Amino acid sequence: MPYEPPPELAGLSLAEVAELVAARKLPPVDQWSPPEQGDSEMRIAADGRWFHQGGEIRRPAMVRAFASLLLCDEAGQHWLVTPTQKLSIEVEDAAFIAIDVKREGDKLAFRLNSDDLVIAGPEHPITAEGDPDTPALYLAIRHGARARLNRSTYAQLVEIAVEQSDELTVSSNGERFPLIPA
Template identity: 50%
Template sequence: MPMDPMPDLSALSLAEIARLAEEQKLPPIERWNPTHCGDSEMRIARDGTWYHQGSPIGREAMVRLFSTILRREPDGGYVLVTPVEKLDIAVEDAPFVAVEMKSEGVGEARSLAFRLNTGDLVTAGPEHPLRFENGEDGPRPYLLVRGGMEALVARSVYYDIANIAIEDGAEPAGVWSNAAFFALEPAE
């Protein structure tokens, strides 16, 4: 089954992005509870690269497919799950990376949509909040994607968010998306 190509975010309106996000059909992994079978020998690096047995997975379609069966467990770990097996997968930071952003509107009427490295589209808002942490290498923004899983916002995309915050002049510095305000400062 061929997967659709990744969307060109710049060519889409936010209404089109919302429609595509709504149409994304994911397997019902939250209903699958097979027996734990072991380790997948896979990991997701901090930069979003997927590895199997130490080698990067070069086929984008495979990564996209695996991402649809990725689940975060109550203990904070990650697994790849099917109706008949569950395998651990190591995640160095966040399982997704927000690699592109589109902004429409201004101030409180702004909406921010993100394309992830897996092709998923997510619009920040109350159901998909942005949060910020301080890291050794500077601010580390995250976007809630689904099921307790987050996307690390790529540095270049973070700079776009910071520019919007500066332009808007909000105090504290932050951005609006879908009627929710996200301060750029880490939560205490």
């Protein structure tokens, strides 16, 4: 069966986004304790492209499948986890890139380069890192992995912040997130 990406974020209501998020069945990688550990020989570049043994993985369905197996431990090491193997994967910055955002009411929905949809809030906070002159914004995704907001998504979020208040903060699902690092 061919991979069908979800519709464009702008064309979805937040209720539809929530339905798509709930419908996606992800493997319980955080519950698996595989006996075998090794190196996947994979790398996720800072721009979100995936590589295996130096060659780029160009099939979106493959990237999406691998992304569903990602876990990042407390030390910041990323892993591809299956019931039988736990393989390290090099991640240059963040495992995902947030490529679009949509605000509806008090909720912010993000689309990732893996076609995942995430609603920011207590379980998926937005954090600002770097310094005030060159901040980098990240969105927590799942199992310790996160997405860096690309430039256009960052700009969209700044526009939302300016519309909401005089401060550079946004809110989603009852949580407030500063867009400038502390």
